[in-house]
Amino acid sequence: SQQGxxxxxxxxxxxxxNATMNCSYKTSINNLQWxxxxxxxxxxxxxxxxxxxxxxxxxxxxxxxxxSKKSSSLLITASRAADTASYFCATSLIQGAQKxxxxxGTRLTINP
Amino acid sequence: GAGVSQSPRYKVAKRGQDVALRCDxxxxxxxxxxxxxxxxxxxxxxxxxxxxAQLDKSGLPSDRFFAExxxxxxxxxxxxxxxxxxxxxxxxxxxxxxVNTExxxxxGTRLTVV
Numbered sequence: 001s002q003q004g005x006x007x008x009x010x011x012x013x014x015x016x017x018n019a020t021m022n023c024s025y026k027t028s029i030n031n032l033q034w035x036x037x038x039x040x041x042x043x044x045x046x047x048x049x050x051x052x053x054x055x056x057x058x059x060x061x062x063x064x065x066x067x068s069k070k071s072s073s074l075l076i077t078a079s080r081a082a083d084t085a086s087y088f089c090a091t092s093l094i095q096g097a098q099k100x101x102x103x104x105g106t107r108l109t110i111n112p
Numbered sequence: 113g114a115g116v117s118q119s120p121r122y123k124v125a126k127r128g129q130d131v132a133l134r135c136d137x138x139x140x141x142x143x144x145x146x147x148x149x150x151x152x153x154x155x156x157x158x159x160x161x162x163x164x165a166q167l168d169k170s171g172l173p174s175d176r177f178f179a180e181x182x183x184x185x186x187x188x189x190x191x192x193x194x195x196x197x198x199x200x201x202x203x204x205x206x207x208x209x210x211v212n213t214e215x216x217x218x219x220g221t222r223l224t225v226v
Contacts, residue, residue, distance in 0.1 A: 030211070030212055031211075031212055033214075033215075035217075040222075041219055041220075042116075042203060042217040042218050042219040042220050043155070043203065043205075043217040044217070045214045045215060045216065045217075048214060088154050088155075090154075092211040092212060097160065097167075097168045097170065098143065098145075098160045098162070098167065098168060098210050098211050099145065099157040099160055099168065099171070099211060100145075100155075100157070100211055100215065101157070102147075102154035102155045102156070103154050104152075104153055104154045105153075105154050
């Protein structure tokens, strides 16, 4: 079972535009993490945001967390062709085992 | 190497065959995880090790799946009597300690059962 749901499932934009992906989850969390996966490759960790944080930045990435709405967003600014990948949110539950629960991902395509 | 290493990268098995998938985590990482990823889906948790102890195997789909990490470093995921529904990418990840520290994933092993 998957707790996170990403929205949209697929997103196609022009290079240079900003891309926003959303993630909703169902139960209380310790932290939420975003990962990127290029086709046929492993997952690359992008950002970890804790439940007591509201926003985090890393380079061109901005992540927000709204625990009252049980949702998070990932913003990629000034997108590049190399950003083309699938993006997953994953949650670590407060009353859960030591595991990350992933959503189904957003497939992002950056058109040159 | 500095990252998580998995082998083989690709494995084709005939239905009924046993397979063994290997994971070399980052040195010093206490936690090791196995995930299964079906095509077009997010990874799903299989099992978790803290050093050599398998603390959670709740995600293993059947008793045909077995994982071990005998010395608290390298881990092996074994699938007995493979079936077509076992076809997936098997991902290994390690972290310093638990899920509240960054998890580093290997490239995965793509298993195809024919």
